[in-house]
Amino acid sequence: xxxxxxxxxxxxxxxxxxxxxxxxxxxxxxxxxxxxxxxxxxxxxxxxxxxxxxxxxxxxxxxxxxxxxxxxxxxxxxxxxxxxxxxxxxxxxxxxxxxxxxxxxxxxxxxxx
Amino acid sequence: xxxxxxxxxxxxxxxxxxxxxxxxxxxxxxxxxxxxxxxxxxxxxxxxxxxxxxxxxxxxxxxxxxxxxxxxxxxxxxxxxxxxxxxxxxxxxxxxxxxxxxxxxxxxxxxxxxxxxxxxxx
Numbered sequence: 001x002x003x004x005x006x007x008x009x010x011x012x013x014x015x016x017x018x019x020x021x022x023x024x025x026x027x028x029x030x031x032x033x034x035x036x037x038x039x040x041x042x043x044x045x046x047x048x049x050x051x052x053x054x055x056x057x058x059x060x061x062x063x064x065x066x067x068x069x070x071x072x073x074x075x076x077x078x079x080x081x082x083x084x085x086x087x088x089x090x091x092x093x094x095x096x097x098x099x100x101x102x103x104x105x106x107x108x109x110x111x112x113x
Numbered sequence: 114x115x116x117x118x119x120x121x122x123x124x125x126x127x128x129x130x131x132x133x134x135x136x137x138x139x140x141x142x143x144x145x146x147x148x149x150x151x152x153x154x155x156x157x158x159x160x161x162x163x164x165x166x167x168x169x170x171x172x173x174x175x176x177x178x179x180x181x182x183x184x185x186x187x188x189x190x191x192x193x194x195x196x197x198x199x200x201x202x203x204x205x206x207x208x209x210x211x212x213x214x215x216x217x218x219x220x221x222x223x224x225x226x227x228x229x230x231x232x233x234x235x
Contacts, residue, residue, distance in 0.1 A: 040221035042158075049208055049228055050150075050158065055221035093158055097219055100172045102148075102160040 002026050002096050006105035012113040019081040021108045023094035028074045031098070038098035041070055041079045044107075045090045053092075054079065086112065115139035115224050117209050122229030125199055133194040133229060135209030140224075143167070143187035146212035148222055149194050151205035151231075161207070164192065166216025176202075199233045206230050 003026040013019040029038045037057035042050040052061045054070035057077055067082040081088055089112060094105040121133040135147070149161040162183040163172040171183050180199075185192040192209060207229050210222035 038219060042222075044158075049225040050210075050222075051225070052213070052221055052223045055213055055223075061223065095158075095160075095221070097221055100160075100163065100218070101174045102163070104158040104160070107157045 001101055002029065002099065002103050004094050004096055004103050004105040006092075006094055006108050008108060009106065010109040010111070012111045013081075013084045014113045015086065016083050017113075019084050019088070019110055021079045021092050021094075021110070023072075023077045023079070023105050025075045025077070025096055029096045029098040030074050037073050037077070038096055039070070039072070039077050040095045040097060041068075042093045042095065043088075043090045044093065050093065081110075084110075084112070115211075117211065117224055117226035119207060119209050119226045119229040122207065122231045124232045124234065126235050127200060127233055129199050129233070130195070130197045131199065131231060133196065133207055133209075133231070135192040135194075135226060137190045137192070137211070140211070142185075142190040144216055145214075146216055146218040146220070147185065147192045148210045148212065148218075149183065150208045150210055150222070150225075151203075152208070152228075153202075153205040156205075159205075162194065163212075163218045165218060170218070172218060196231070199231075201233050204231060204233050 039057040041054040044050045058070045091107045118136045148163045182195040211224040212220040213223035214220040
């Protein structure tokens with residue numbers, strides 16, 4: 001199985017500041033034939049289901065604010081929130097959908113400092 | 114509006130069975146693969162099972178293989194998860210989730226239901 005490891009486990013950032021969450025996969029999730037990385041990022045606010053933010057590692061889902069961005073390739077990926085807003089308090093998960101069993105990172109809890 | 118609505122959760126004894134349903138609306142159900150994802154209380158997300166748009170291809174996590182069965186009826190816009198031989202470790206909120214792009218399974222999950230709680234306890 002592909003293991004997804006996120007860092008850090010928790011993060012406190014001041015409003016308006018940048019937040020960065022990292023995700024490392026135990027093997028490459030890049031399909032070189034189509035040059036796509038099979039990585040998604042989800043946001044889960046308290047008591048809510050997950051919400052898709054980023055797919056193909058760097059494509060922003062419709063309706064997601066442009067302060068959210070994804071980057072990386074191969075085995076190393078990053079979710080960046082450029083200017084933290086109060087509504088961004090949540091747990092963030094990376095996921096690989098390259099091969100089953102699809103696997104998620106353990107989650108990163110983002111709070112306001 | 115696109116939405117998914119799970120139902121069928123509840124309290125069941127170890128070794129018992131439960132059937133979860135996921136009703137879809139607002140999109141061409143048969144054109145998309147579907148998934149079940151669960152979340153134990155206070156824990157992270159665990160993918161459970163996937164099903165192609167036609168229903169002809171199914172996939173399971175090792176933790177549920179041989180005990181759970183995923184299925185769908187495209188004429189009813191509904192997916193099910195039949196759960197047998199339930200264990201305490203199966204206690205979780207179960208979400209159904211739609212594949213973002215097509216009937217194949219290798220896509221991110223763009224629409225999620227609100228979830229249904231399954232508690233396995235004597």
